[in-house]
Amino acid sequence: MDAQMGSCCDITLGRVPAMGSSSSLYRRRTRLPIYQSGQVSMISARSESTIKLSSGSETSKLGTNNRMFILGMGYVGQFLAQYMKEDGWAISGTCRSIAKKKELERKGFDVHLFDACDLQCNDIHTLRYCTHLLVSIPPVVPAGDQILQHEELVRKIALMGGNLRWLCYLSSTSVYGDCEGAWVNEDYPPNPTSKLANLRLEAEEGWLKLGTDLGLSTLVLRLGGIYGPGRSAIDTILEQVPLSSEGRKRRVSKRYTSRVHVADICQALKATTAVPISRLLLLSGRLCSPAEPYLDFVSLIILQ
16 A cells, blocks of 8 residues: 555665566565654665664755755656655746646646756756756657756756755666566666666766766666556556556566655655765665566455
């Protein structure tokens, strides 16, 4: 079932199983409270270090001194915007259509129309006022990351206000390719097997370099399959998504799938804004399984 935003979550940063394992159905990972009762804890498998905040009120005191701009107000972007807004952050973001803009504005978000192909005609200049920038726009085939194609303009705008101090790019575990069920972490060599995954890897490198050059706390988060309210196995079954759909076909073809709840992504992102670190992080839930047994299990729960 869907976890609540402030609950104790089972999550792994830095080590998840890739596709194709012939081992047992579930593998238990560490139980890690990401955000609860004003405390934040984040563990990276690369360094085995722990980062903690003694009180959630520290970031709240900053109020609108924390201004985040979200390039791509999609599923994760909307949840994060609401989550950070409730903690006193000023949040702005982008979308691509007037209809979507109106929908997001009705939800209380400050939204700008955005066309990554033509940054000159966009409200991207709003970036000069932000302290934190989240990039949640995937590359497109065959062009790649369309924002990075205007890198000099982005650099100029980011430096103009002198406020930006944190940059994060949301990537995907697809950059690992098919690892035949091996456990992978940030140090596991990427081996993308699709054009889109290759472009993801190139975008990771581009944003890491850009952020480092600008002297920012720069992060890349490789995310497992994202689920949450409105996007879960329960929704798939209740909506009676046919087995012939492309999404179902992809999931069935993978012997193991790593997943991460949108609430855990938000909590992990918030934790990183409080500590000046620059690195690549792998974020996934602690349990993995083939898609079909998982859906079968959920079907039984619904029938009961």
